[in-house]
Amino acid sequence: MNKTELIDAMAADAGITKAAAKKSLESFLGNVESSLKKGDRVSLVGFGSWSVSKRNAREGRNPSTGKTIQIAAKNVVKFKAGADLGKAVN
Structure with a gap:
């Protein structure tokens, strides 16, 4: 599964638009990245x-x-x- 397929699946499961699912996924990934950059787990x-x-x-x-x-x-x-x-x- 690639990023596009994950966004499609998230949108279908949550009953939201693909744009909203993409924004949610990018927010999640950004927050994980920033936490790891700070040295957090x-x-x-x-x-x-x-x-x-x-x-x-x-x-x-x-x-x-x-x-x-x-x-x-x-x-x-x-x-x-x-x-x-x-x-x-x-």
């Missing part, structure tokens, strides 16, 4: 939680040349599925 009980983790700098290899390269440190977003979501897909 976002948790939806039963569905899952997003958090930011720091990945340290490390050495890697260029697969085509085999040459050693330095990979910079960065922040990565992690998602952990909740119990209800885990049960739903199994």
